[in-house]
Amino acid sequence: MSTALAPLAAQSQAIDLPNKAYLLPQSVPMWPPVWWTWLIVAAIILLLLGLLFFWYRRHKKRTYRREALAEITQKCSELNDKDCILLCHEMIRRCFISEGKIETAALPSRTLFELVDNTMPTTRRFSLLGNEFIDGPYQSQIELSQKQRTRMIKNTCYWIRKHHA
Numbered sequence: 096m097s098t099a100l101a102p103l104a105a106q107s108q109a110i111d112l113p114n115k116a117y118l119l120p121q122s123v124p125m126w127p128p129v130w131w132t133w134l135i136v137a138a139i140i141l142l143l144l145g146l147l148f149f150w151y152r153r154h155k156k157r158t159y160r161r162e163a164l165a166e167i168t169q170k171c172s173e174l175n176d177k178d179c180i181l182l183c184h185e186m187i188r189r190c191f192i193s194e195g196k197i198e199t200a201a202l203p204s205r206t207l208f209e210l211v212d213n214t215m216p217t218t219r220r221f222s223l224l225g226n227e228f229i230d231g232p233y234q235s236q237i238e239l240s241q242k243q244r245t246r247m248i249k250n251t252c253y254w255i256r257k258h259h260a
Contacts, residue, residue, distance in 0.1 A: 159193040163255050171248050176239040180231035183251040187211065190258050204229050211254065219250050 126132075163186040171179045184204065191200035199210065208229050212220040221228060228247055231237050239247070 159190065160255055160258065163189060164252055167248060167252060167255075171244075176244065177231060177234070177237050179244065180228060180237070180239075180247070183228075183247060184232060186251065186255060190255055194258070204232070214257075215250075215254060219253050221250060221254075224250065 167182060167186055170182055174182060187207070188200040191197070199207065202210070208221045212222050215221070224243065224247055227237060227239060227243065
């Protein structure tokens with residue numbers, strides 16, 4: 096029985112370590128490492144708030160484009176050819192009005208689309224759609240092929256997406 100008590104007695108005794116005279120400093124806190132850290136944190140937060148503010152303004156400013164694209168994609172499939180051409184013309188003119196260019200929006204169709212074609216790439220110009228697109232609202236009966244109609248909608252949507260008010 097005395098052998099079983101020997102390990103318990105050895106564990107209860109404290110281990111004497113040499114060099115007890117050393118004084119250790121208190122632990123150094125990890126945060127904040129320097130006094131101006133809070134200034135950097137505040138600057139980062141202000142920068143993020145500024146970016147969110149400008150992103151929100153940009154998002155609101157481009158609302159007219161999203162609405163015009165949604166209206167064209169929803170309504171053109173239901174409308175006849177002449178009404179679809181009228182809708183495309185109307186959306187282009189509304190974009191100019193949203194930009195504040197009321198005089199440009201009031202131009203005759205031929206002059207307006209010549210002006211618009213100057214800003215478009217050569218493969219996306221409205222003049223390539225033919226007289227059916229430009230003079231279509233003024234004709235009593237107009238028939239477009241499915242290819243012409245698709246190109247007309249794609250070109251109009253492309254111009255609206257690239258338009259910046």
